[in-house]
Amino acid sequence: MEEFPVAKSSQRRRPDGVDDNTVEALGKLSEALETVERARGYLYDFHQLVGGADIKLDEAATMFENAGHPDIAAKIRTELIGLNVLDGRWTFQVVEEFDDGYWSTFRAVEKHARDNLVQGVRHVFEAEMKEDRRTEGRVGHEPEPPH
Template identity: 55%
Template sequence: MEWVERARGHLYDFHQMMGHADGLIGDAVEALHDADHHELAARINTELVGRNAIEGRWSFQIVEEFDAIYWSAVRTAAEDLRNDLVGGRHHVFESEMKERRRTHGARHHEQRPTDVDG
């Protein structure tokens, strides 16, 4: 699941980068207009500003489709497995590793935040 979440994060990065790039291209069109390069500005505006990232889709639609088709299915499967195999607990591997690696009784090695005297 973690690698799917990371891939999803990269899709969000892609989405944000594409939006930023489209804005920069729009700024370039304005700069071309300001420099009296109206034909070039019109061409870039027509060909690039608001253009689909892939056939029929802006980047937000790619993210939405990934979420609907793949991410949600993996998330549901992971939740079902977690419920069936480990009683719904999260980060079982990490919890067990922490217990093995921490120094019992030492400050900043407490098992849980509630174990810290406050």
């Protein structure tokens, strides 16, 4: 296991007594949360794409009517427009259920771990890796932005 020096920035410093294994575990938990955040973004993309498609169905139905195909237009209007994407749910309900359940719980557990193990400090693992990899005194390698 590679050891990283304690970050010099007081904002991201590893609290006294916190071992490398704990910092690595918190780093992995943070990485998992970041992956879920990306998945959440895709869920919102899904929500907006399906909603946009539903609106386009109105246009398609009108176009079928104008082209002399009222039966196709009626089928679109009665069977597709307004159809639940999951049992009893439109996409906004899927997003809300995900946000209120899995996503909120994940964030709370990750925060609980940080609060209890490193006094709430975020990204300790990454801050220590940055400190190890940067060149002291080199422009663009500063430990923190200027305040």
